[in-house]
Every structure is written in C-alpha cells, then in structure tokens.
Amino acid sequence: MLALRTLLAHVVDYAGLFPPAGLAMAPAARLYAAYRGGDARWMLGRFVVPVARLEELEAATSAILPVNAEPPDAPEPWTLTALVGPEAESDLRAVVAFNARHAPGAEGGRAVIDALEARAAVPDDVARLADALARAGLRDRATLYVELPFGAAAAPFAAVAAAKGVRLKLRTGGVTADAFPPPAAVLDFLAACERHDVTAKCTAGLHHPLRAEHALTYEPGCARGTMFGFVNVFLAAALLRAGHASADVAPLLEERDPAAFAFDDAGASWRGSRVDVATIADARARRLVAFGSCSFEEPVHDLTTLGWWPSHTPA
Template sequence: MPHLLAGLVDDAAVFPPGSATLPDALAAHRRHRDSWYAELVGPLLVPASAVVSGALAGALGGPAGAAGGPAGPAAPGDDSAGGGLAVGLIGDTGVGGLPAALAALPAGVTARQVEVAVAKRGEDPLPGLTALLGLAGRSGGVAFYAELPLTFGLTGALDAVAAARADGAPVAAKFRTGGLAAELFPTPVELAAVICACRDRELPFKLTAGLHHAVRHRDPETGFTHHGFGNVLAAALAAADGAEVDEVAAVLAATDPVPLVERARAARAADRPLWVGYGSCSITEPLTDLIRLGLVNGGHDVRARHDVSAGQDVDGGRDA
C-alpha cells in the first residue's frame, strides 16, 4: 500500500446508506484490519449514542452498558492499543453528549478521534465550536474534528480552529461534500477555496459524504455530480505545492483520471498533505477504484481477491 494512501478511508459501515449492524460491522472491520490492504483503513466509526446506550459493548460481547472508560488515544493504525479496538466517535448526540460517550467506552476500546457538527447550515458555528474546543483541551490527546458548514461564519471558525491548534489543542476541521440535496455538494471552486484556506492556516481537514468514487462523476440515479476522492487527493497535493484556488478547482473538476493518477504516483512515498481522510460505508469500493487506476497493486497477494470480496457482506457501497 503506498504511504500516500495510509489511513485514507475510515470504516463507516454502520452509517446510512450502508447501515450495517454493529456486530456485522465489527466482524468486517476486523477482516479489513487483518487484510493485505489494512494500511488503507482507518478506525471504525461509531455513533456516540451507540456507546452511551451500551450497544457497542453488547456487540463486543460484553454486557450492555459495561464501560471501562477511555483507555487513552490510540496510535495511528493501531487497533491493539488498550488491548482491543480503536474507534472514531461520531457525535450524533451533539457536543454536549460527547463527555458521556467518552466515559462510556467499553474496556479495551480507545477513541482515536471524535467528529461532530458544531452548527447547522446558516447557524453561527462559534458557540458550538467554543464548546468543542473546551472539551478537546481536557480529553487526553484524542483528536477532535469540528464539522463546519460551508456557509455563514466559516472564515471566523477556521481562524478559531487554527488558533486553538497552534496553541496545542488536538483539533482540526471537517467538511461535508455531499448529501441528500444538491446544495450539500460544494462546487469545485467552493471546495478549492476551503482546501486553500486550510493550507494557509496549516490546518488539516477531513471530509464526509459524497465521495463515492475516485474520479468526479454524475450519479445517474440522483443527477448529483459527486467529487472524486482521487480528485481531492490530487487537489490537496496541488495546494500543498502552492497552487491557488483556480488551479485547485480545475483539479477538482477534472474527469480525466490520468493527470490525477500521475500526481498521486509522483507522491506515493510521501505523507498525505492536509487531507486526513474520509469516512466510507464501503472499504471495498474505494479499494477497487484504486486498483483499477493502478495506484494499488491488487494482484500481488493471493489473498487479495478473497479479502476484497469478504468485506462485501456489510459494505453498502456508499460514503457516510
């Protein structure tokens, strides 16, 4: 697995439209983490509500509601930290419900990251962001991602996150790149502006929703045009090299995979700049695209075909 792609895809199997049960998602995640492509896979993303309710503990085989408290932040790529499972908490409970979820983590489960929307579209993000920054400052080094709407107050929110990060808080940004309505899909120029704004602030970011395939495409069922995760990867590389918004937007708008692949191949041994990764209901779908584009060698291991197909029983084929 090229170093550039390490930890690119978080496992969001339990979220719509995949909506796997927690037991099925846990079983599939363990297979992914034991596969030849394990380095591609980030933590299993779990709703905070499933932790508080005891559903995660029950799926792990313990009594519902059994909790050992957070075992500490997990090292990147390490599911054995604390003797068990590294997860990413998705704050469906809101910022206010996160302390209870962190405290209710089952024994042996570590929170590698916490992701939560701090405001709805059109709302001022600063009150929710202020609450999240306060929590991040007392949570033992777990990485926090503030999901910011690409509307009112974005610049001020980015400034606040960047300032907190510069002061040592383990915080970064997260943005939505799709959904059930056309307005949830940012244009290439809008997304390019956000990427460049993060670059200018030395601020890592995550993305969620809409990144169904490697290359920009139109979904024939919905009519929505989706960003490609390969486009985003190439755009992040371009931005890190100093490209401005118009050039980054052109990379995001490209539908020819060749220049995207060439840029990624040239950086395959490098750290991935700016873009931390994204959550996907399917691990096999992005992996298949990467193999088809020649960015991952899927034929070098005799287990490859078996391992890829083994994850398809719960993968929904869509991003969270």
C-alpha cells in the same frame, strides 16, 4: 507506486452504519474486523460510531474486539471515531468511560476512541466544543474534528480552529444531489485550512477515486449525481501544500480523465503539476488526513479497476 500509497494510506474511516449503506451494528463491525485483516488494510482507518451507540457497539463486538495478549502477539487495538451529539458534555463523559473500560489490560478487549467529530452552526461553536474537550480531560487523548455547516465560508471556522488547536471536517456529499457542495466550496475549504494551518478530514460522497457520475444510493433505479473523487480532493490538498495557487488547482477537483494522473515512487503529477512524496506525506499528516465512507470495498475496487493498485497488496 509509493506516491499513491502515501496519498491513500489509512485514508478511509469506515462508516458502514451510515447511509447509503446503513448497516446494523453487528454486520458493520464484522466487516471492519475483516477489513483489518484483508489485503487492503493499508487504506483502512478508524471505525466511525455515534457516542449514543457505544453500548450497542460493545455488545456487538464482545467476541471480535482484539483480546489482550503479551507482545509480540498483541493485536493492534481498534481505533474509533465517535460522533458527538448536541449534548457534548455528557457525550464526552461517555467517551472517557468507554476508553477506561477498553484500555489495555481492561477486561473484554482493547479499543480506543482517539478521534471525535461534532457539528458547529457558527464559528463560536468551534471554541465551545474545544473548551468542552479540555474540561473532559480529552484534549491530549483525542483529536476533535468540527464539521462546518453546509454552504458556510470556511475561513472564519478555520481561524477559530487554529486558535483553539482543533481540526475541521467538510461534508462532501450525501444521498441526494443537493448534498454535494460545488467544487468552489471544496477548494475554499482546502485553501482556508492551508492558510490557517488547520488539519481536516472529509466525509460522505467520496466512494470513488475520480470525479464522475454515480448512483447516489444502493437502491435499484435510484437517482444519480456527480460525485467528487477522493484522489482529486486529496491530491488537490497536496498541491496546495506544495505552494500551487488555488486557481491552478481548481480544475483538478473536476478532473475525470485517469490519464491526466501519474504516480511513481518519487511523487504524483496531474497535467504537469507535480508534488513529491515528502510533501504528499506532509499534506496527509498536517492538512487532509482521512475521509469517512460507508463503503470500504468501493474505493478499493475502483483503484484496482483503474489499474492503479494490484488486487492483492500486503500491508
């Protein structure tokens, strides 16, 4: 099923440090290292870490980061997404220093922060963060994703992001029911990115392929809520990219029936709406590129349970 693989290749940015998993640095790093060598590594993206915890990451990974070696034996470096805090200028300097320490040839292994995430309260913050990125000398070295405030209309942020050449990020859930935006807000975000030609990612609440009710944390007896499905969201972005109208795509975000979907080597279908593999690839490259998840195993397990992907798949 080339279409499904294209839709989901390297789609999960592993955020095991964050709720509801909330792992300590060492076990989260060990899991990421194991996932990099596992059968499902084709779905794995970057390791997500706050800039404030980079030194902790270095200490925890000193023995497991890829070691420098001559090709063809050199392993691929770890690619990292670093979360920038309120003091953006100092955090960006820390990113530059980290990359210098872990560049190919540097002692201690190879890793690179090639994606950054920061939060905006108003559209002008997008421009401010983009300018800070340029001043730090990172504009051509790292991709910046700016997270919208919860409940904000996407279009004003997308307009600034397009003008400044940066990307956007939408929070699609959390550990409480009120952390999940309504489907209309997700569609508004996807449609705004399509109109303004802005690339984006999502984070939180996308552990499962299809929309359904799930436990909101891993605590026994915890509250349950309705979560978005990552297949729903990413296929919606692909259909919008293919020219389907927002009104026609809207019901897809609430689709719960696996039988409504079909994937083959030529494309994907949902209730008669079709998108080809080339457009899916374009949507993944230029529109919606990844989602952050504190679990990598849940998305993989659920795809296997649905019968949409074998339990053992080569990279």
